[in-house]
Amino acid sequence: MELMLLWKNLFSLYNSSNDYIKEIVKTGHQLSRTGAVYNYNHDVNSILAMVADKSGNYEVKIQDSKYTCTCSVSSFCEHITATLFYAESMQKPGQSSELFKYWETVEKKSVPADNSENPLYSDRLKAVKKRKTSLKKTADLNCTLRPYQLDGAKWLIHLHKHKMGALLADDMGLGKTIQTIAFFNEIREKPKVSLIVVPTSLIVNWEKEFSHFAPNIKVHIHYGKERKKNSFKKDVTQYDIILTTYSTLVIDHTLFKSINWHIICLDEAQHIKNAQTKRANVIRSLNSEGRLALSGTPIENRLMELWSLTEFLNPKFLGTQAIFKQQYVQPIEHGHNKAKVHQLHQLIQPFILRRTKDEEKIKGGLPEKLEQKQYCTLTDEQEELYKRLVYEVKKEAKTLTKKKRKPYIMTMIGKLKQLCNHPGLYLKEGNITNVAERSNKVALVEELISNIMEAGESVILFTQYVQMGEVLQHYLTEKFKVNVLFLNGSTPQKERAKMVEDFQSKQAPIFILSLKAGGTGLNLTAANHVIHFDRWWNPAVENQATDRVHRIGQENFVQVHKLITVNTIEEKIDNVISQKQELSDFMLSPSSTNSIFDEDIDNLI
Template identity: 50%
Template sequence: MINDALHANSIFIEEKNQFFLYVKRKSSVLPPSRFIPHVFTWHESSFFGTFLQEASYNGITGVYLNPEEALELFAQNTENSFQELEWCDQSEQYRLIAPAVAHILNQRSFQPSYSSYQEGKLAFKLTQEGLAYIEKNPLLPAHQERMESWIDAMMKDWQHNEKWEHLETYWMDYHAYPSTSEQEEIFQTFLDEEDWLRDIGWNKDTTPFKMGLRLLEPSKEEQDWQLETLLMDKKTEKLYNWQTDALPTAFEKYEKEIHRGFKKWQLLTPSLFSNGQIREALTEEDAWRFLIDGSERLLAIGSFIHLPPWWHAVKNSKLKVKARVNSSKSGGHSPSFVGLQSLVNFEWRFSTRNTEISEEEFLSLVEQNRRLVQIKGEWVALDPHFIEEIKRMMKTAEESGIRIEDLLKSNAASFPDTELPTNGEEGESYAVEDITYELTGSAQKLMEQLYQGKGLPSFEAPDTFKGELRPYQEQGAAWLLFLRKHGFGAVLADDMGLGKTIQLIAYFLSSKSKPDNSSPVLIICPTSVLGNWQKELEKFAPSLEVMLHYGPSRKKGSLFRQSILGADVVLTSYALSHLDEDELASIKWHTICLDEAQNIKNADTKQSQAVRNLSGEHHIALTGTPMENRLTELWAIFDFVNPGYLGSLGSFQKQFVLPIEKDQDKKKIQQLQTLIQPFLLRRTKQDEQVALNLPEKLEQKEYCPLTIEQASIYEQLVKETLDKVETLGGIQRRGLVLKMLGQLKQVCDHPALYLKEETPHEILSRSSKMEKLVELVDQIRQNGESCLIFTQYISMGNMIMEALETALGEKGRFLNGSVVKKDRDQLILDFQESKFHILILSLKAGGTGLNLTAANHVIHYDRWWNPAVENQATDRAYRIGQNRFVHVHKFIATGTLEEKIDAMIESKQALNDQIITSEGWITELTNAELEDLLTLR
């Protein structure tokens, strides 16, 4: 030997079900690359060690071997003429027993351990043949436990191993057998180890017949049910009555097995036996128990059962309960039904398949404890557990009443295989298969109003509303008032641009005109649209006192209640709904309205939970996208408008989310649509009724507040410039003012634009305009529509393109002056052919001469003080060839010169459209006028 000896060491690591092998030379641990060629010289399954990976255990470097690889290694001769190899004591023991373990596995001289099974464990032991084999070597019996553990490890490994298929087949037979699986609770009655091994399929059953039972119904009601013991010939499938028929000669020597079969049946179904003998006559109660339980137990252990042919239909046909509903219990002149929990008058009716049962007949059968009865020639099963549920439901109905919510859910339950959500604890529901309601009178009228919109009161806007509603908007306001009258929350989900805000303002004015409504309306919306709400309320409802609860100076604690005294409307943001939850939750609001309600779509967030915990007389959600990605988003919105109506989140996921999102279950989709239909109103621009009432073009201003960073830069820039302006005159003054105007526009667009950042960071959070743009474009794309986005700045266009792609995963294109004509023409053609849907344009490059009718949304990200220039840009989409409604969005930074100049142009207080053709007129303002125009408010 030319090298020092190698010392091989091995450990079996039980939690990994693997062996760990490491090798030392003298006192140093060798890396696997140094010892594998010598130790695994003859190891074929690892391709002589090539497939083994270096590993570490407790800081020692070596290799892992699965039980089969270890068996091959320890069972073979590892002598190497080039390298001396010594094994540790434990490894020597493995080498001693490995050949015997391989022999036992190949000969199948092992079996599952019954004693381990009784302790709830899976283990194997040697058979008598296996024990006899190891006793031939006096050194092996002492290692029996270690050998059996190795076999256990092999069997566990073979669950995921396709090798040694003949042994894996044994494993699969054993592992798949019912008595070793989750049905364990009814298989605790094996007579002995022999019985167990045969039942799990490990040992072959040599009996020539199978045992079974046949249940016969009585010919007359007062007679008993008959039970016959049958033997079925496995070859011919001929049946023999054990009590009365002459059995084949081949069966005679198996008398012992028949009685063992009876003994096992008795352990599983003791009610079928009397004094150790199987009964031939059963009472109705015993027959019922056998049908619903005993027969299932015997079938599960391999017995065959013959039941009356009608049983399957009866078993799967549960008693149906119908409540005839005619009116509410409120009486008087108040609304017939108020709220999902309002009670109704009803009377009970019962039926099963083709048989009607009166309430008196039903109660009589219940009183007699009947289980199986014939009514008009048809068998009816009265499951005692089911009957108890019906009795409990009837008692609950008599004590608590049937509610409007039950009627709505029953309407959704008219689809087969349905399971209704409950507003109790998760999983709490009646076990009644089919509870239906027959509606008459005012109950029928309410359902027609909810589902079909029939007979809704007409809406007339109050004098305090300063605007004009289109017919579909009047219907929306009337619908909101109708739901408020009856205590139901609402989701107004009209398409973008159809005036959800104006409908809600009309509703506010109409509902608050009544003297009993003293608390304010609470509107929660994204920060980016707070300014929009202020402007819209000021325009359409100037009589309403509006309070903005926002910013660092907002009132907290007891001062909050004082601050809202006299307010008609309180405006706040979603972020503050969580931060100021205590203040907002201390008020019972006249109405709580969520604008862009998809902001509470993630039900587990603190923001969503805080909003859903608020209390109001009426809850309304406004959203163009009630569901963006997941059904749970719809649940969160409905849990706000009508708490508990769709059940708990867990039950909703089980009943709707999984079958719809995973399996696209059409019945579940239809059921969910029916559940939400009464409380969700959605009209689109394509609806014929809406289209007839739409203008060809709608211009809308989107007010966006400055962020703290923007406001700081804006104020500093104004201060510095005004200080300089006072010292300058003539052309220098005009030049400085024009420069400042351009810089202020950039600040209003995005701080990174003004700061000329090459790689802008946190693009969304630093600009409310950018946040609003992403929200708006997301809604446009959700509706399958296209848009043009105009900006005066190349850098801003690039930033917009990057932000939209990052946030929405959709790439837009940018048309600016640097695009050559060939590429420009192709880009326009691609947009017109809907190959992409977001086109960003610089105002000078794209403002004139283009036909872009593929877009029906035009967004002016920044303003041009010449209205004619903006109109020309808008006309890229609003022109001949455009057959859709065009929605123009003008972004305005609130409190800045953008808002003030816009107001001046609108009111024509300063100059008329013909004179205002550039920004030059601003340079002619006096210093005081300039300061008033530019100062941030």
């Protein structure tokens, strides 16, 4: 479609003496500049778009040199001219075309950048604030949403109804996952199927959260070497949600492209921040009715990361990469243009919701401490070693007397726990390599700490094993290029005091401690995150360790992350801890010990 031909009638009308026509064209130009054109589609035969102004949203169709708009104007209107201006900018990104050169000479009235207002989204934002959306299926959820979480779920539903992609960018720990689950619980609609894409380290955690909070939602994991491909298209129809990982999505992209998804949701959406990667391109190419992204850190380094996320959520909304660079990246990153910052903020504000833990209305709804169980799986290497060890333990245990059975089982449980941490720990490797690749638990820690560091917060991590602490210290130091402290039983008292001082003064954001050496007697209130890398038998010991952070002098909301490897001894230990307030008493009492190690050994190991 040759756009300049479409402008002939418009130019002749503008050059007439009709001031009303001139005002329509000027208004249309202003609308195109301030982001009122959205849902834009252009092919060789036609242009389709939605345009909004103060009075509402209108559908524009341009085909065979004819213009139509759903507003009340019969011939042509500001919405049509806005679409034509937008179409011109999309055809010639970054160029000053004949059309725009013409406007430089005839336009006398424009919207100053520092006072620019987005006609669509300022009003849409007001509508969001005044929305009457309600959740009708909260009885299906096994939880009570906090007020701000309820608002977040309603906001997601509201934007979905208006066919807008949404970015939920709440601070870490405010419950992006539960808000998303509430959203899916509300909008699920048979036979439609939605897709959630997550980092590998979080896939089991998502499954567990759905199972706990919304057991009525049928979830299937498409991941791992045993995933079904041949029957994929048929199998997905049996579920409400398909969970997969970013890497699996890229590998199986033809399968995912064959489905018209209800909603596509990206967790830790910063994984597509680089728009040029195959991952980002594959994800943008998928078909869906709606889109949702979750990220506590949507912009990590460059403004173009925002473009990549927005292009997924609301395609064409920020124009081409070239236009976005010209209009915003260069003026903001190089020219430090505050007016452009304000203009871009107005443009994106309606589809981004971010709440922080520092906001008074959020603080009032938060507990002082939030404990979360976070799950991971064994890697292929770990799983093979784990199955072999369990087989050997069960075989050997049958040959032992009751007197020898207990110490043997306790020793083997220790080995299984080491294996859950890292295969190199269990194999007693002197120099452990490929640290995160061989342990999904390490990968999960890396993901957690990445988010914590992006938020400018600090964390302490407890482990029972000195070698594991050393491995993590070396790996995290290399990964994040920061000072990582490690305190264990062999740390001299003077050095111990210096470590605490450095951590409390924010000179080191990560502090690793062995559970026995650092679990008591320290004041580490500079942290507001606690990670229990491996689980201890007695929950009281874990609670004492957590209290290094959650104590008098702590001014921030504390998050406790308890890492659990599913389908292993760790999950079974966690189940026992949940059932028994004091597992140590349970393990050591004569009546209970025999029950665990003699009758239920198959369930424990």
